[in-house]
Amino acid sequence: MKRGPKFSRCIVVDDDPDILLSARLLLRELFEEVATFTSPDEAMAAMDVALPDVILLDANFGRGATNAAEGFHWLAEFLKHDPQAVVVMITAHGGVQIAVEAMKRGATDFVSKPWSNERLLATVRTAAALRSSREEAVTERRRAAAVTTPTAGGETPLLGKSPLIARVFSLIDRAAPTEANVLILGENGTGKELVARELHRRSRRTDGVLVSVDLGAVAENLFESELFGHVKGAFTDARGDRIGRLQAADGGTLFLDEVGNLPLHLQPKLLTALEQRQVIPVGANKPVPIDVRVIAATNLPPDRLADESLFRQDLLFRLNTVEIELPPLRERREDILLLVDHFVALYAKKYGKPVRELPGDVAAALQAYDWPGNVRALRHAAERAVILAGEDRFTVEDFSLSRGTAPKPSAPPSPSPGDDLNLDRAERHMVESALKKHSYNISLAAAELGLTRASLYRRMDKHGL
Template identity: 85%
Template sequence: MVRGNAFGRCLIVDDDPDILLSAKLLLRDLFGEVATFQSPEDALAAMEGERPDVILLDANFGRGATNAAEGFHWLAEILKRDPEAVVVMITAHGGVQIAVEAMKRGATDFVSKPWSNERLLATVRTAAALRNSRQEVVKERKRAAAIAAPTAVGETPLLGRSPSIARIYSLIDRAAPTEANVLILGENGTGKELVARELHRRSRRADNVLVSVDLGAVAENLFESELFGHVKGAFTDARGDRIGRLQAADGGTLFLDEVGNLPLHLQPKLLTALEQRQVIPVGANKPVPIDVRVIAATNLPPDRLSDESLFRQDLLFRLNTVEIDLPPLRDRREDILLLIEHYVGFYSKKYGKPVRRLPEDVAAQLVSYDWPGNVRALRHAAERAVILAGDEAFTVEDFSLSRTVARAPTPAPPVPPSDLNLDRAEKNIVEAALKKHAYNISLAAAELGLTRASLYRRMEKHGL
């Protein structure tokens, strides 16, 4: 753009050169480029390059024509080439009747000849802003589609034959085709996001996007902007309009991951948006309707989730029309070897490694291991084993079980009174909290009085 103009390009199509000159002079400070055409054919050719923000199109071109037939024809041709085009019709005859018909056929707005300069400027500015907003929506939907890309081959959803997994399959079969909100419970690594993707894939919204939001990773000061969007100038860094995740998911599915980590004072804002099925972007005063199906997930146990001091019960009721509780891997040990076989096969192919035997004694130890990190930890252990193992058979050491995570959540031994080293004391306390809560980061951090980020830093510091 030139001279700091608000918008990029405007095309004006009219058979009257005086109208073209007048409109160009009026709009030149609003656009970086204002191109004028007496011939609609030339205007269409100019659209093949940079798409304009706004097109001003005359309703009548032939001498004596008053029925706007030509304008409607060229309107259709413009929309055929660019369905998202923003067209403002210029009418001199027929008044409101032609204007209404033009908008039925896809025009965004209209102005009447002779026009008021203030009216024309306001109409064109609003139309250009609409074009920018549409482009932002398209951009957000593409980003959401990328986020919602199909799960990789190695991420086979809920692989297993145990009765508990069969029950989960049954719940998915019954809940997916409905519009019911679903709450997925389970420890870290049990596959909550995979269940959400499967619910979306089998739903009536499968052709639209699945937008994921990790509420545990959204900063409190960005919560409203991230979920509801904002308008230009709403705050210091708001250099343009931006739609939020809820609006990006319109027509599809919204997956609220780690919903249990949403601070209590922000929960009413989410509840209001879901109840009213609309959002108000930060800095705006007009609500935007949304049509989303909500799937939420949390690793909070039911007793913590039902604590009013941690989670609003009216929001919980809104989210858990259907509740799916994923079992930890230690409660479906009959699936462990099936999962090991799947991931070993996947990573052997990925890294070009030979097929290795899994001796019975190694298999028995893998089955007896408690896998506090659940399927995620098993997958990582299988990948390491494929990379590190010898050429013939796997050993227990290849899976690095002792370093994957601790075994059962038993209390850590107390620090000997004679050892007053602060670093060692901190390590023991952090390790004890992690073991107590089976390496559930949220719960361990809460007990230690730390944020999740602070706990991760201490885990890294001490090699936990």
């Protein structure tokens, strides 16, 4: 008779060596490994090595004991050690009351001594299948918990009519239906995540999840746990199993944002996972297969990506099967007013504000502005303008362009940074200078400023950079 695939592991705990031998010989047709123990302590220690699919636990260990007190104690201990444990109690012939009480305390089923081989096989097979279904349900819950929600503005479509953005749309059209990995290049705020979401939406994986990971914001000591997951007890704060982002994206798309900020010594770990299409959670010894399409993004310019001291070229080749470069807003000025109209309408509806006129001089100033923070900065400026503007029309001041680099031909020269004692402007200047100095590499700029990457991101958002 053709048999299905075997389950992984069964643990049998009984003080009778003959019972253990019979169980091992019978159950080996169901399990790859049948581990037998006369001591529950030894069985508990074995669970630290690998969790079993099923535990067969004797109800009584002491000579002459019949009340199952010791069996109930160890049933509780096994369930405390592994809340998903599937325990089948072994009871004396006719111990129906003990069996019922065992199931009330968390046992999955019971078998009576002397057992029928067919009954034991059927009971244990059903119990192992229950364990498998439980694990699948837990994995799905963890997967759902690991999937990140869209960032603010994720609902905004990618907008534009300029030739440069039209080329981006064309690349998305051609790349999205394929399984090719995509690398998105562009300055901060140009809309790299919007492109990633559009690629996923138009792909064959659209029914799967899109999991986003901001590698610039992941602490180095948490990198492996965040991406690969961990098992309970893998480190001090690992109080339970946690699924990693790569496994959470299984069957869908993984978006690796700010991949250029991943420290050089961590890049091989990511490369290995992508090449082997499997991950090993921290503290585990068994690889987990993954099926993901990778979309990555970085604000590093191509010449910096080509620098072996910053980025491994074998990882770059793995990521950039297709490369999409997003132009900065200053290079597609014909799209600025289209974006302003969109965001003004969006925030007027959100805040219950009236529709206001955009005078010609304001439109001209917005189109002439360089927008160093790109679309993200324009979005923030539109939100402020909708909140602060008067009843009838917008003014240039409503958009706070004086903070940026809008052309002001008749304005007197601005004071040097050393002469300007305004803390807000001084902070903006320092952050902007550090970003430009390091070609918008967040890690290097943050180190220069003495900040964490998360702190630098907050200041960039504050100043629209």
